[in-house]
Amino acid sequence: MPSDRTQFDQRADMTAGKSSDNLDRVVAQARKASQEREKGYRAKALKLYPWVCGRCAREFTRENLQELTVHHRDHDHDNNPQDGSNWELLCVYCHDNEHSRLIDAAYGHLEPETKETSATHSPFAGLAGMLKEKKK
Ligand SMILES: [Zn+2]
Ligand SMILES: [Zn+2]
Numbered sequence: 548m549p550s551d552r553t554q555f556d557q558r559a560d561m562t563a564g565k566s567s568d569n570l571d572r573v574v575a576q577a578r579k580a581s582q583e584r585e586k587g588y589r590a591k592a593l594k595l596y597p598w599v600c601g602r603c604a605r606e607f608t609r610e611n612l613q614e615l616t617v618h619h620r621d622h623d624h625d626n627n628p629q630d631g632s633n634w635e636l637l638c639v640y641c642h643d644n645e646h647s648r649l650i651d652a653a654y655g656h657l658e659p660e661t662k663e664t665s666a667t668h669s670p671f672a673g674l675a676g677m678l679k680e681k682k683k
Contacts, residue, residue, distance in 0.1 A: 585617070588627045588634065592617045595631040602641035616642045 598607040598615055607615045618635045619626060626633050637645060 584624075589617050591627075591629070592631055592634040592636060596634070596636050599636065600638040600641050601635045602637055602645070605638050607638075614639050618642050618645060 593612070593615075598612065599605070600607075600615065601618075615636055616639055618637045620633050620635055623633070
């Protein structure tokens with residue numbers, strides 16, 4: 548929609564000096580919206596499960612509860628069965644790790660195709676070594 552686009556640009560020019568304020572507000576609004584959405588299942592998950600990280604077994608109290616997050620086992624944030632079967636409580640560190648591990652795995656999956664012609668080592672051998680290292 549070109550006309551909307553122009554309008555938006557003009558508004559952006561008019562408020563150019565305050566654009567970072569606007570950005571902050573947009574970010575804050577987006578964050579608030581996702582927090583609102585999260586509140587529903589987070590509250591339920593915290594009632595269903597003990598306040599313990601499912602990976603490192605760190606325990607949580609009301610004081611540090613904000614560091615305990617609700618992870619979706621199938622990574623679909625819209626899949627929130629009321630029995631909690633898709634939720635897992637993880638501390639922020641383990642939660643980060645859980646997601647970056649999947650990103651690693653995705654790259655590992657892509658690599659053989661792009662490297663096939665030049666690679667002399669197996670990408671999977673490296674991946675296996677990395678996984679072994681992380682386990683301990
Ligand atoms: Zn943890
Ligand atoms: Zn997650």
